[in-house]
Amino acid sequence: MMKTLDRYADHAYALLRIVSGGLFLFHGAEKLFGVFGASQPAFGSQLCFAGVIEFFGGAAIMVGFGTRVAAFLASGEMAVAYFQVHWKLQMDPAHVFPIMNKGELAMLYCFLFLYIALKGAGNWSLNKKI
DSSP states (O other): OHHHHHHTHHHHHHHHHHHHHHHHHHHHHHHHHOOTTOOOOOTTSHHHHHHHHHHHHHHHHHHTSSHHHHHHHHHHHHHHHIIIIIIHHTOSGGGOSHHHHTOHHHHHHHHHHHHHHHHOOOSSOHHHHO
């Protein structure tokens, strides 16, 4: 069974990169354009800057172009989001765990994009086509 699963590992990684980049792009669209029920942040604000990283970084990760740089920036942004928003707002020691301070998505994105930054674009990417 392991040989069968190993055969599809590169394709599964490509799907992981594409789906996570696309979902991150939607977070950026929400912030930049005020879609999906969100309000637009002020131009030049930290939230607006986060939206730029999420939208363009998510697109780059999704299509596999400049993937390592985009994923590294996205990972850093999610680390900042976790510590600045989720952990900082809940300085109570009872809220130190991500599930308690609602930071599990930021932490998951942080480590997922760090992995993608280290692994690169892989299959089904523009980097591979160029």
